[in-house]
Amino acid sequence: MSSFVKGFLTVVVWLVVPSAITAIVLWAADSLPHASYLVPIAGGFGLLYGLEAGILTIYDLGRAKGWVELFVDMTWSLPNTVFGFLLGNLVYIFFGSPSRARSKDAGWIVFVPRSTTGFGNNVLQTLGTVNIGGQGQHEKMHLLQARIFGPLYLPLFGASYIVTFLIQVLWTFTIGGILWLAKIRTKAYLRPPAHSAVGGFFGWIYYATPFELWAYASGNP
Numbered sequence: 562m563s564s565f566v567k568g569f570l571t572v573v574v575w576l577v578v579p580s581a582i583t584a585i586v587l588w589a590a591d592s593l594p595h596a597s598y599l600v601p602i603a604g605g606f607g608l609l610y611g612l613e614a615g616i617l618t619i620y621d622l623g624r625a626k627g628w629v630e631l632f633v634d635m636t637w638s639l640p641n642t643v644f645g646f647l648l649g650n651l652v653y654i655f656f657g658s659p660s661r662a663r664s665k666d667a668g669w670i671v672f673v674p675r676s677t678t679g680f681g682n683n684v685l686q687t688l689g690t691v692n693i694g695g696q697g698q699h700e701k702m703h704l705l706q707a708r709i710f711g712p713l714y715l716p717l718f719g720a721s722y723i724v725t726f727l728i729q730v731l732w733t734f735t736i737g738g739i740l741w742l743a744k745i746r747t748k749a750y751l752r753p754p755a756h757s758a759v760g761g762f763f764g765w766i767y768y769a770t771p772f773e774l775w776a777y778a779s780g781n782p
Contacts, residue, residue, distance in 0.1 A: 562622060562623035564618045564665070566622075567615075567618045567620065567621070567622045567623065567627075567666075568615035568616060568618045569615065570615075570622050571611055571614050571615035571618070571619075571620055571622065571631065572608070572611040572612055572614075572615040573611075574611070574631065574635075575607040575608065575610055575611025575614065575615075575631075575635065576604060576607050576608045576611055577604075577607075578607070578632075578635060579603040579604065579606065579607040579635055579639075580600050580601070580603045580604030580607060582603070582636075583599050583600050583602075583603040583604075584600045587599065587600070606643065606646075607635070609646075610642065610646050613646070613650075613659070613670060614670065614690075616661070617659060617660075617661050617664035617665065617670055618661070618664070618665045618666065619664045619665070619666070619667060619668055619669060619670055619690070620666070620668065621666035621668075626668075627666070627668070630668045630708070633708050633711075634690055634708070637708070637711040637712070638689075638707055638708045638711045638712075638714070639712075640711070640712045640714075640715060641689040641690070641707040641708075641711070641712075641714055641715065642689050642690055643689070644688060644689050644715060645670075645687075645688035645689020645690050645691040645707075646670075646689065646690070646691060648688055648691075649670070649672075649688040649689065649691025649692075649693075650691060653672040653691065653693045654672075656672070656674060656675065656693065657672035657673050657674045657675055657693050657694070658672060658673060658675060659671070659672055659673075660672065660673040663696065668690070668704065669687070669690045669691065669692050669701075669704050670690055670691045670692065671692050671693075671696070672691070672692065672693040672694070673693075673694075674693065674694055685697075685699070685700055685758065686700070687700045687701075687703040687704055689707055690704065690707075692704070697780055698779045698780030699776045699777060699779060699780055700776075702775060702776040702779040702780075703772070703776055706772055706775065706776070717772075718770070718772055721770040721771055721772065722766065722767075722770055725765070725766045725767075725769045725770055726766050728751075728769070729750060729751055729762065729765055729766050729769075732750070732751055733749045733750040733751075733762075734749075737749040737750055737751065750762045750765065751765040751769075752764065752765055753765045753767070753768035753769070754768070756777070757777075
C-alpha cells in the first residue's frame with residue numbers, strides 16, 4: 562500500500578468514524594436532538610487529527626497492526642489521543658517540527674528538535690500519540706501504556722505522582738530528616754538512580770511512579 566493511500570485512508574477513517582460513533586451513541590441514548598452539536602465537534606477533531614496523522618502516515622495500514630493502533634487510538638485510548646494532540650502540538654511546536662521520516666508507520670507523531678540545546682534536546686516526552694525527541698523503547702512504552710490502559714491512563718498517572726510525592730515528603734521530614742541531621746545521609750530526601758532523566762527531590766517522585774519504572778525497565782529513551 563502506498564503512502565498516499567495510507568494517508569488518505571487515515572484522514573477518511575478519522576473523519577467518518579468518530580462522528581458516526583458519536584451520532585450512534587447519542588441516538589441510542591435518545592439525546593441526539595439535544596446534543597447534535599457533539600457530532601460536528603467529533604468530526605472536526607477527527608479531521609484535524611486525521612490530517613496530521615495522515616500527512617505523516619503514522620499508521621501502517623498495510624498491516625493489521627496499523628489498523629489496530631488506529632482504532633484503539635480513536636476508541637479505547639481516545640482521551641489520551643485528544644490530550645496528546647492538543648497539548649503536545651501546542652507545546653512541542655515551539656521546540657521542534659513534526660517529522661514525516663520518523664513518524665511514518667511508527668504509530669505516533671514525532672517532533673524533531675530544531676536545535677541541539679534546550680527543551681527539545683534535553684527532554685524526551687510522550688503525550689498520548691505525540692512525542693518529542695525520543696525514539697527509544699522507553700518513550701514507545703509510554704505510547705503502549707496509554708493504549709493498554711485507555712481512559713484510565715491519565716488518572717492513574719496523576720494518582721501515582723500524588724502517591725510518590727506524599728511518600729517523598731513523609732520520608733524527607735521524618736526518617737530521612739533524622740538520618741540527615743545525624744549525618745548518616747547526605748540528603749534527607751530520596752534520590753533517583755543516576756540514569757533517571759530527572760534528578761533531585763522531584764526526580765525520585767518522577768522515577769518511582771509505576772509507569773516510569775516500567776518504562777525504564779523496558780529500555781533507553
